[in-house]
Amino acid sequence: MFKKIMKGGHRKPSKSEANEPSSYGPGSNVVVSHASRGALTTSSPSPVTATPPPPPMGSVEPLPLFRDVPVSERQTLFLRKLQNCCFQFDFTDTIKNAREKEIKRQTLLELVDFIQSGASKISESCQEEMIKMISVNIFRCLPPASHENTGQEPADPEEEEPYLEPSWPHLQLVYELLLRYVVSTDTDTKVAKRYIDHSFVLKLLDLFDSEDPREREYLKTILHRIYGKFMVHRPFIRKAINNIFYRFIYETERHSGIGELLEILGSIINGFALPMKEEHKLFLIRVLIPLHKPKPIAVYHQQLSYCIVQFVEKDYKLADTVIRGLLKYWPVTNCTKENLFLGELEEVLEATQPVEFQRCMVPLFQQIGRCLNSSHFQVAERALFLWNNEHIVGLIAQNRSVILPIIYPALEKNIQSHWNQAVHGLTANIKKMFMEMDPELFEECRRQYEEKQAKSKQVEEQRQFTWKRLAEAAAERDGVGGGEGEEDHMITS
Numbered sequence: 485m486f487k488k489i490m491k492g493g494h495r496k497p498s499k500s501e502a503n504e505p506s507s508y509g510p511g512s513n514v515v516v517s518h519a520s521r522g523a524l525t526t527s528s529p530s531p532v533t534a535t536p537p538p539p540p541m542g543s544v545e546p547l548p549l550f551r552d553v554p555v556s557e558r559q560t561l562f563l564r565k566l567q568n569c570c571f572q573f574d575f576t577d578t579i580k581n582a583r584e585k586e587i588k589r590q591t592l593l594e595l596v597d598f599i600q601s602g603a604s605k606i607s608e609s610c611q612e613e614m615i616k617m618i619s620v621n622i623f624r625c626l627p628p629a630s631h632e633n634t635g636q637e638p639a640d641p642e643e644e645e646p647y648l649e650p651s652w653p654h655l656q657l658v659y660e661l662l663l664r665y666v667v668s669t670d671t672d673t674k675v676a677k678r679y680i681d682h683s684f685v686l687k688l689l690d691l692f693d694s695e696d697p698r699e700r701e702y703l704k705t706i707l708h709r710i711y712g713k714f715m716v717h718r719p720f721i722r723k724a725i726n727n728i729f730y731r732f733i734y735e736t737e738r739h740s741g742i743g744e745l746l747e748i749l750g751s752i753i754n755g756f757a758l759p760m761k762e763e764h765k766l767f768l769i770r771v772l773i774p775l776h777k778p779k780p781i782a783v784y785h786q787q788l789s790y791c792i793v794q795f796v797e798k799d800y801k802l803a804d805t806v807i808r809g810l811l812k813y814w815p816v817t818n819c820t821k822e823n824l825f826l827g828e829l830e831e832v833l834e835a836t837q838p839v840e841f842q843r844c845m846v847p848l849f850q851q852i853g854r855c856l857n858s859s860h861f862q863v864a865e866r867a868l869f870l871w872n873n874e875h876i877v878g879l880i881a882q883n884r885s886v887i888l889p890i891i892y893p894a895l896e897k898n899i900q901s902h903w904n905q906a907v908h909g910l911t912a913n914i915k916k917m918f919m920e921m922d923p924e925l926f927e928e929c930r931r932q933y934e935e936k937q938a939k940s941k942q943v944e945e946q947r948q949f950t951w952k953r954l955a956e957a958a959a960e961r962d963g964v965g966g967g968e969g970e971e972d973h974m975i976t977s
Contacts, residue, residue: 544568544584547591550598562598562610565591566617569658575650585654592657599664608675614665615679621658623687626694629738646740647695659702666709673714680710682720689724692741704744708751722767725749729771737778746775746787753794760799768795768802773809781821789828796835803840806832811847819860826855826866833876841879849887853894856911861904868910871917884922892918892929893936 547568553561568591573581595614599606606614627647649655665671666680685707692703711721725745732739756764772795775781775788796803810829815821833841855867870876880887895918898911919926 544587546587558604559607559610563613565595566613570617570620589653596661596664602670605670612679618658618662646697649696663706677714686724693739695740700741700744704747708748726771733774743784743787746784746791750790753791776813785824793831796832800837803836804843807844807848811851819863822863823866830870845883849890853891856894857897861907864907871914881921888918888925888929892933896933
């Protein structure tokens with residue numbers, strides 16, 4: 485499956501997908517995409533139907549409560565209430581249609597309570613109409629991001645004020661209704677999958693780009709429940725999420741819901757059976773590790789780190805792959821990002837076994853040595869804190885003959901020239917630790933370092949002496965040339 489995904493996020497549907505009876509269903513005539521937001525475009529053979537306009541003032545009347553009608557009439561009343569909830573209202577004007585808005589809100593509350601109570605099992609036709617009503621309300625064009633309106637460079641996502649959906653008083657209840665329907669024990673997946681189909685799931689995934697964190701939280705919970713209940717949709721959901729990630733990594737680097745999608749995947753990864761399938765390992769290599777590249781990683785790094793560590797804890801043999809992947813995308817000039825990488829590296833090393841550690845320890849500690857000498861004190865300090873972890877110290881102690889010669893020059897350089905006193909003190913403690921761990925090895929490393937420094941000093945002195953001789957020879961030549969030119973001028977005169 486993952487080999488097919490790598491052919492690109494935009495691809496033509498395969499014959500098998502095009503012929504699947506569940507690929508298209510009720511609600512597929514609602515288009516959910518915004519060209520400027522980079523949402524996944526989903527095509528449907530059904531014609532596009534416009535959202536129902538708001539009803540005329542006073543045309544919507546409250547319907548009786550479910551408990552006030554006989555049980556035999558509740559299904560009909562349920563359908564009438566759904567029809568009342570299909571109308572959309574303008575929430576930018578709080579006064580306009582205020583009465584109709586309140587009637588719709590109360591009706592949605594009644595529908596949620598009716599589904600949650602399980603007092604009466606709803607028919608298939610009611611389920612179909614309910615999903616249509618939900619689709620009309622939640623599937624919509626998302627507003628453009630703030631930088632798209634101004635034409636300016638996108639700002640840091642952490643500093644941007646999120647756009648809050650004005651229609652949230654209604655939208656929240658629609659999401660609550662969908663959630664209650666999905667988690668209800670009365671919901672038969674064999675029936676429900678006809679309406680919650682691939683088209684519905686794709687449009688749901690498009691909404692993860694909403695800037696409203698409240699909406700993304702609901703979407704996360706609902707999609708997770710759909711993944712757990714509808715086993716038939718699981719491969720398709722993973723595939724669709726991967727396509728969102730591919731586009732984010734390699735094209736846009738802008739998406740509001742990466743963190744929420746990673747939270748869902750963290751739970752999915754936790755349930756992977758062992759031995760792990762090859763497609764899951766490819767997901768790690770082709771999606772999760774490259775997610776360290778985009779600039780806004782700070783927004784979703786906590787969830788990404790959890791997913792990465794889950795893989796290593798599930799299969800310790802993946803530790804070498806993960807560590808080398810981190811080194812591949814290690815930041816050069818972004819100190820904040822470097823701190824995040826060091827924190828994640830510590831978590832991965834805690835789950836790393838000695839054999840896997842030995843495979844990557846040379847390039848790993850070459851990078852750690854560079855971090856130790858960072859002029860940014862927080863990076864140097866965070867790298868030195870790795871020695872506070874007992875498991876990591878144990879791995880280092882077992883392989884000290886390889887590691888100490890790599891990082892000794894970095895430790896010595898910190899002692900001699902680092903400007904920060906805290907870094908200076910931590911470096912001294914680590915030197916003392918190595919000295920007590922293996923005095924002979926430490927003394928050998930110190931001797932080699934001093935020999936190398938003396939040799940470097942000698943080479944530098946030789947270089948300076950050579951440059952001095954060249955300068956003197958050039959000056960002497962210029963002096964001779966100047967004298968000859970003066971004598972020729974006198975003869976001419």
